[in-house]
Amino acid sequence: MHFGIDLGTTHSLIAVFRDGKPDLIPNALGSFMTPSVVALRDGHLVVGEAAREIALSDPGQAAACFKRSMGTAKAYQLGETRYDSVELSALVLRRLKQDAEAHLGAEVREVVISVPAYFNELQRRAVRDAGQIAGLEVLRLINEPTAAALAYGLHETPDDEDEDSTLALIFDLGGGTFDVSIVEIFEGVIEVKASAGDAFLGGEDFTEALSRIIALESGVSAEDMALRPGLLRLAEQAKRQLSTKAEVQIAAQLGAHEIDLSLTRSRFEEVTARLVQRMALPLDRALSDAGLQPEDIHRLVLVGGASRMPAARAFAAKRLRQLPVIGVNPDHVVALGTAVQAALVARDAALDDVVMTDVSAFTLGVETINLVNGTPRKGFYLPLIERNTVIPASREKHLQAVELGQTKIVIKIYQGEAPRVESNLKLGEMEIVLPHNTEAQEIISLRFTYDISGLLEVDAKVLSSGTETQILIQDLAGKMSDAECETARQRMQSMKISPRQTAENIYISTRLDAAWAMARAMQREQLTEVILEWEGALERQDPEEIRVMRQNLHWLMDRLEDTHVT
Ligand code: ADP
Numbered sequence: 001m002h003f004g005i006d007l008g009t010t011h012s013l014i015a016v017f018r019d020g021k022p023d024l025i026p027n028a029l030g031s032f033m034t035p036s037v038v039a040l041r042d043g044h045l046v047v048g049e050a051a052r053e054i055a056l057s058d059p060g061q062a063a064a065c066f067k068r069s070m071g072t073a074k075a076y077q078l079g080e081t082r083y084d085s086v087e088l089s090a091l092v093l094r095r096l097k098q099d100a101e102a103h104l105g106a107e108v109r110e111v112v113i114s115v116p117a118y119f120n121e122l123q124r125r126a127v128r129d130a131g132q133i134a135g136l137e138v139l140r141l142i143n144e145p146t147a148a149a150l151a152y153g154l155h156e157t158p159d160d161e162d163e164d165s166t167l168a169l170i171f172d173l174g175g176g177t178f179d180v181s182i183v184e185i186f187e188g189v190i191e192v193k194a195s196a197g198d199a200f201l202g203g204e205d206f207t208e209a210l211s212r213i214i215a216l217e218s219g220v221s222a223e224d225m226a227l228r229p230g231l232l233r234l235a236e237q238a239k240r241q242l243s244t245k246a247e248v249q250i251a252a253q254l255g256a257h258e259i260d261l262s263l264t265r266s267r268f269e270e271v272t273a274r275l276v277q278r279m280a281l282p283l284d285r286a287l288s289d290a291g292l293q294p295e296d297i298h299r300l301v302l303v304g305g306a307s308r309m310p311a312a313r314a315f316a317a318k319r320l321r322q323l324p325v326i327g328v329n330p331d332h333v334v335a336l337g338t339a340v341q342a343a344l345v346a347r348d349a350a351l352d353d354v355v356m357t358d359v360s361a362f363t364l365g366v367e368t369i370n371l372v373n374g375t376p377r378k379g380f381y382l383p384l385i386e387r388n389t390v391i392p393a394s395r396e397k398h399l400q401a402v403e404l405g406q407t408k409i410v411i412k413i414y415q416g417e418a419p420r421v422e423s424n425l426k427l428g429e430m431e432i433v434l435p436h437n438t439e440a441q442e443i444i445s446l447r448f449t450y451d452i453s454g455l456l457e458v459d460a461k462v463l464s465s466g467t468e469t470q471i472l473i474q475d476l477a478g479k480m481s482d483a484e485c486e487t488a489r490q491r492m493q494s495m496k497i498s499p500r501q502t503a504e505n506i507y508i509s510t511r512l513d514a515a516w517a518m519a520r521a522m523q524r525e526q527l528t529e530v531i532l533e534w535e536g537a538l539e540r541q542d543p544e545e546i547r548v549m550r551q552n553l554h555w556l557m558d559r560l561e562d563t564h565v566t
């Protein structure tokens, strides 16, 4: 069995490759999608559905969308403690791992995790670190669009007899981000040709817009913090329904206000037209970066839950003058692709012929000294491996000592696209000892070898003496040492995390609280009874009774939510 994880901004999924195909693994609540949210409840951290409920009703007690700050020092306060995005991601990963292990009855250790194509080295390392803290061994990171192409099996189906390669455009509208990538598939090799996006455009913006309409039409204030959770809940439900229905009825009690209205899809599309228009820019940019026209694209692949909205699909189809390929659920496609990739890494026999490569998303190089008006100036950037080079790649350049008799050169290694190193990201440095030579400037050959697992090997050789020096960049700049990882793991051990077994109970409790908040007076009385009964069952601690009651309550909550938006 080979495992892959889609660590999403709003949802995360885990999939397994077995018997020749990828499958999703349900979490403790039976759902394939675990919200990437961590929250505090009764002094314990909760992860997933329950945390998302808390995020809606009590945002101060929850951390969400932390994927956006991977690779930065941003901290999230939960109760007395601050957590960074790596720790929060580790909690989500660990929840996925534990749920999958409980479901399969087998250990989950080696995984492939997907990351956005535009993630830089620091962000990628942050994801690797999170995996390590969660007790996973991250075999490889895969770009999300590459995973989507794999899930669709695009590497297997030569598109057109006349074409030697297939070009696919991956249109990924998630909860908080919009990513467009163009991948080229050639003889089983998938290459990201271009990627563009909007880091602040996603399904949540549509929910927000809809919540304002609901507020407006009901004569309540959308800014009222007390009403916001309820408004967002109704809007989210209405939005999802409007993906398949032309009209919905909304009926609910929000605080002192009675909400009763009907909403049409065309009204929704009218108020969100500007959001849809914002997708044009990244689409055009990706095409122009790849030097392509819409008609050059052979396959349009829709990814991300929000790509279900008819307006988003229609926009993509119109802009690319073709219908999207269908067949794989847009919520699942990336996760399924990560499992395929895991099988590829392990050379599963079912995937014998597929080769995988990737491109380096960023330029890698070193600092050099240039002459400015005849005077040597530091700080210039000399690229060795250019952005979008197919990896694995190995490139060599020669550097000359600036002065006669110089006895060492310090090689500083950077990633980035700026001509001066100060604006790039420093990955590490190495010192090269030179023979004392007063006759001529010493020359060294410098070789960068970058492989698909993200490891950069830097080899320097002094040409006159043959002395060689090497460093591996994975161990520098940001990657945690074993000791740091151990500390992080211990910190995680000491966090009070509610046990997996109780996740479902907590989720029921949060759902009941939320339902109560939104119910009308008469329903409230009934709900109070239900809540008391539930609390009673929890106190009696009879697992079978609790299990049965949970099932009934889920059923009841589903019906109740359905009565709000129909
Ligand atoms: P991410 O990869 O960023 O975690 P997802 O792919 O899970 O995001 O997409 C989440 C978004 O998809 C949310 O904004 C959610 O409201 C939206 N979404 C999910 N299902 C539907 C649907 N049926 N119609 C419209 N939007 C949907």
Ligand code: MG
Residues within 6 Å of the ligand: 008, 009, 174, 304, 334
């Ligand atoms: Mg996603």
